Amino acid sequence: MAEATLIRNQAEEVKALQDTIYVIGGKWKLPIINSICNGNKRFRQIERSIPGITTRMLSRELKEMEMNKLIKRTVYPDSPVLVEYESTPYCKTFGNIILAMIDWGKEHKKYIQEEN
Amino acid sequence: MAEATLIRNQAEEVKALQDTIYVIGGKWKLPIINSICNGNKRFRQIERSIPGITTRMLSRELKEMEMNKLIKRTVYPDSPVLVEYESTPYCKTFGNIILAMIDWGKEHKKYIQEEN
DNA sequence: CAGGATCCTGTAGGATACTG
DNA sequence: CAGTATCCTACAGGATCCTG
Numbered sequence: 226m227a228e229a230t231l232i233r234n235q236a237e238e239v240k241a242l243q244d245t246i247y248v249i250g251g252k253w254k255l256p257i258i259n260s261i262c263n264g265n266k267r268f269r270q271i272e273r274s275i276p277g278i279t280t281r282m283l284s285r286e287l288k289e290m291e292m293n294k295l296i297k298r299t300v301y302p303d304s305p306v307l308v309e310y311e312s313t314p315y316c317k318t319f320g321n322i323i324l325a326m327i328d329w330g331k332e333h334k335k336y337i338q339e340e341n
Numbered sequence: 342m343a344e345a346t347l348i349r350n351q352a353e354e355v356k357a358l359q360d361t362i363y364v365i366g367g368k369w370k371l372p373i374i375n376s377i378c379n380g381n382k383r384f385r386q387i388e389r390s391i392p393g394i395t396t397r398m399l400s401r402e403l404k405e406m407e408m409n410k411l412i413k414r415t416v417y418p419d420s421p422v423l424v425e426y427e428s429t430p431y432c433k434t435f436g437n438i439i440l441a442m443i444d445w446g447k448e449h450k451k452y453i454q455e456e457n
Numbered sequence: 458c459a460g461g462a463t464c465c466t467g468t469a470g471g472a473t474a475c476t477g
Numbered sequence: 478c479a480g481t482a483t484c485c486t487a488c489a490g491g492a493t494c495c496t497g
Contacts, residue, residue, distance in 0.1 A: 267458080267459085268458075268459050268460070269458065269459075272459095280459085280460065280461090281460090281461085281462095283460090284459085284460055284461075287460095305458055305459085306458075306459070307458085307459095308458085308459060308460090
């Protein structure tokens with residue numbers, strides 16, 4: 226009985242893990258979330274803050290993230306047009322994951338350097 | 342000066358984040374690490390513990406993870422042959438990330454359910 | 458500045474069958 | 478049980494140029 230409970234919980238945890246991987250999968254979603262949560266609001270600003278990303282990928286991901294209510298897009302129709310992206314509360318729920326991953330990346334870098 | 346420091350640190354953090362994404366990228370690495378850290382040792386056991394994975398993907402990932410010292414593979418040449426996988430200390434450094442992602446997945450599920 | 462439009466490619470990943 | 482071997486393809490992602 227205790228074992229059955231243990232097994233069922235593990236199954237739930239794998240699924241939770243897989244759900245999360247599905248949602249934040251790919252190379253760009255987390256870096257973009259991180260950038261916007263760090264206060265970057267403008268398209269080019271976000272773009273420049275993420276090494277390697279192209280306008281095409283950033284554009285695509287931002288659109289998808291707006292649909293999924295991860296970010297809010299506001300247009301100020303002056304000329305030239307001004308567009309601002311903001312994080313939503315939902316967006317911030319990824320904070321712990323991002324922090325854990327930044328930590329790991331830093332430790333990993335130390336580890337690699339010590340090897341040489 | 343303070344700002345320059347801030348900016349530089351943010352750049353480092355993005356890179357750390359991107360490094361981590363690179364290392365654990367794809368659908369399967371984290372679930373496999375999780376499974377092995379949970380005590381699953383045998384190939385079929387690991388396979389059954391991860392919904393959706395195929396023998397091909399599990400085989401490939403295990404091989405790569407062994408090369409990268411994430412796991413240890415031991416063969417007991419009785420017949421039928423017995424093979425056991427174990428997590429290394431390095432493997433366990435992903436613990437925080439996995440826990441954060443499991444947490445997020447569980448919360449996300451609640452959130453989805455409340456919507457209906 | 459904020460993107461859209463096109464074109465292109467590698468490879469992650471799936472399906473299926475087979476072996477010692 | 479513990480994998481290999483093939484075959485296949487969708488799509489993530491890159492490169493480049495263009496527009497209001």
